[in-house]
Amino acid sequence: MIQELKNSYGRQFENTLINDILQVGTFREVSAGYKLIEIGDYIKGMPLLVSGAIKVLREDKEGDELLLYYLEQGDTCSMTMTCCIGQTRSEIRAIAEVDTKLIMIPIRKMEEWTAKYKSWRNFVFESYHSRLNELLITLDSIAFDRMDERLVSYLKEKARVNNEYIIRNTHQEIAQELHSSRVVISRLLKKLEQIDKIELHRNYIKILNL
């Protein structure tokens, strides 16, 4: 755990804080697809991502989803932080996008470290900052872009996060994360294939030059 922690956070956290984290943090490894947080859950701890990626999803009244953003190495879940303070329930669902390693911090330490460590304060604030900004980018995309543009952004981002040019999802799954319908996504994907930007296969999509 110590090596993982130092790799991801060694530069920004002072040694005393690293030691504190080693004392109280618990190391977890989860496989792709594992559900870390469900909507309505009370939050037990704050995750520090060491490797991998977690997708954060929102749900509408009908139970349909919408992908908000990914958390990656060095990130933490801002929603979690705010929930901890107020003892409120989670507004979002969090699912491991790939195999992921993380360190869970008990929530009582958050408040303590915020008073004690300048580097922790900076980390928490910067984390809020980037999450707010990612939420703004997601909102821009939904409010201002058409579905074809959103689909291209989605494919690019997914390829980046998964670190390969193959998207291993069905059209149905993609439609769900974009809060659209399968037929619409199939239609737009076919258009992208016709202009040689992607290659369609059963259960996967190969990205050529998006």
Add this chain to the structure above:
Amino acid sequence: MIQELKNSYGRQFENTLINDILQVGTFREVSAGYKLIEIGDYIKGMPLLVSGAIKVLREDKEGDELLLYYLEQGDTCSMTMTCCIGQTRSEIRAIAEVDTKLIMIPIRKMEEWTAKYKSWRNFVFESYHSRLNELLITLDSIAFDRMDERLVSYLKEKARVNNEYIIRNTHQEIAQELHSSRVVISRLLKKLEQIDKIELHRNYIKILNL
């Protein structure tokens, strides 16, 4: 200033913090329509809202707007806080919705008080929490609702913030804040009038029973 401050924040801030705020804060009164922050601005201070309301807007590439949410008494601008830390530019525009009183805090105090005062930490975290949640609600509305529902929510919220059952805006202005077009909004407003939910007039709308 002291009375205004105590009314809005006296319950959550300890007296020493109140005194600190009185020392370094500057009191400001702005009229409805005054632009407090423009996109791209560097942030000079952090606003504590004493009375009134501020609307926070996002802009697309074409320069068209979208209303994100309102800040009201007891609120502060989370975007401002994060911008202060990283010295980045504002991602949003902030305009007084009504005549508004606020106290500006120099940004250097933020970091100091976060270490020093537990109540300040709580305030900052809770502020992030509510802003993230309001952004989520806005996002829900845009991603999941049709324009007619969004329009109804908009009118209700605007009436609440302005504290009257008259919306003093043209259809054009409403269309801009919802990132739609005038004709669409006129059409939907007319439908609302036909089912006796509102009354349309030149330059204002009377809300009957939304």
Add this chain to the structure above:
DNA sequence: TTGTATATGTAACCTTTGTTACTGATAAAT
């Protein structure tokens, strides 16, 4: 190999939203 479940392709159609164009109404200015 054959059957079965699932994924994808596609046409036809509908709803919502946006656009263009024009008309009439209203308020403010002269």
Add this chain to the structure above:
DNA sequence: ATTTATCAGTAACAAAGGTTACATATACAA
């Protein structure tokens, strides 16, 4: 009172996205 600018109403049309229905393709299991 008349002019002018702005605002609102509405029709006709276009485009995007969603829905239904069905055909075909593919993977996998029996």
